[in-house]
Amino acid sequence: MTTRREPQRYLKIADFLREEILSGRLAVGKPLPSESELCELFSTSRGPVRQAIATLRGEGRISSGRGRRSVVLGDFRAERFESTYSVYSRFQEAGIEVQQKILQVSRQPADATVAAALHCEIDTPVIYLHRQRLINGINRVIQHHFFPYEIGRCLLEYDETTGSLHRMLTSRGVHFDNVYRLVNIEFAEPEDARALDVTEGFPLWHSEQRIHSHSSKPVEFSIFKFRADRMSISMSSVRGTRSPLQISLAETVSS
């Protein structure tokens, strides 16, 4: 397909600029090379160069355009797509080794929440996987995963030695294309408090992931819980871009 060519070119230019920033060769506070310099360097027209620059701006790495040359804002790392739904990937990115303990794999009827998330009827059979993630033998994350039956039924074979759950499913042809996450703080109920070794009522980070295929079909619904005091979030935002984020302080969120 001839139409594949140009997108690859802007990604190459974006990768080049990102690497220049992360390596420190393009230092914080310094301006980017000019559009013409980048056009010459990559033997390309302005289109892909501008798209590469817009990509880096969307990642919060360079300041806004507005007719002036953007400057480098920071050399922080942005979250990998895989880390939005894979705790394994997130800890691996942070250089932390994580173990797992699988508590349950079962076929069970979907309740209302799961049915809504997986776009199926209530009581449709789904595959449920319950596990804990441990660091140095201490449980850090409680995970509940729900899959459509056809996707998850291979998980009866999945155990602690198999490695990443999502890599196994990917190798079987499941395509994790996009994720919608919803996060709240909740107060630990007795069961979660015991599992995470905190007092009842301790604040937990409650994160729900709805993962879809390219064509927007649900492939997984998951819930992660961990101590809220062990979490930090950072974000870089640039005028003229919109982040895929919504923080709500609504009065309607129940306490």
Add this chain to the structure above:
Amino acid sequence: MTTRREPQRYLKIADFLREEILSGRLAVGKPLPSESELCELFSTSRGPVRQAIATLRGEGRISSGRGRRSVVLGDFRAERFESTYSVYSRFQEAGIEVQQKILQVSRQPADATVAAALHCEIDTPVIYLHRQRLINGINRVIQHHFFPYEIGRCLLEYDETTGSLHRMLTSRGVHFDNVYRLVNIEFAEPEDARALDVTEGFPLWHSEQRIHSHSSKPVEFSIFKFRADRMSISMSSVRGTRSPLQISLAETVSS
């Protein structure tokens, strides 16, 4: 400047597609128009069309490309840039009317944290503004703002009737171009507990904003605190894009 033309065109196409999605004319699960259709509609080459599509993908609104037509993922609203640093803007976006009570405006020497954030020496005079944000008369947000002296000195004239702090500064030529946010959960100390009418030790959302000009000069450092149980975050992420976000579950975050 001739170079201004094309970026405006891709933004126009992106605005068109975003509006089609938000209005529901382009429904969730439906494919985008083809590149050639969009080229014809906007009498343009493929470059701006692709950049517009990449922009929407970065906003988490459409699925990944990979040679197939992207489909619409959701009609959620992404956070406005202004809402990353302005509580006024954030509540306005949510349709909630918010009042303010100014507790202190002062010139004072920068401590180590403020000096690091504003890139100045310790003990350099800075302007400090302390205020609360109220909804229906109840205090919801504690805010501490620090400005370089030259930027903030006009704030001695700022009071409850003046309207948005950031609009006033913008009208005086201060350019808020980009924001780096860092969020943690902390447990309420006595003073904050009293101000927010919660028990001591109640979990608070602690958010720090470092705001810079286009050339990366610090224009403001702020700290917002509010009840963690009143907050929710949602995010949409698409394979092949990087969000300007980093969530850390590091073991090194102290409890």
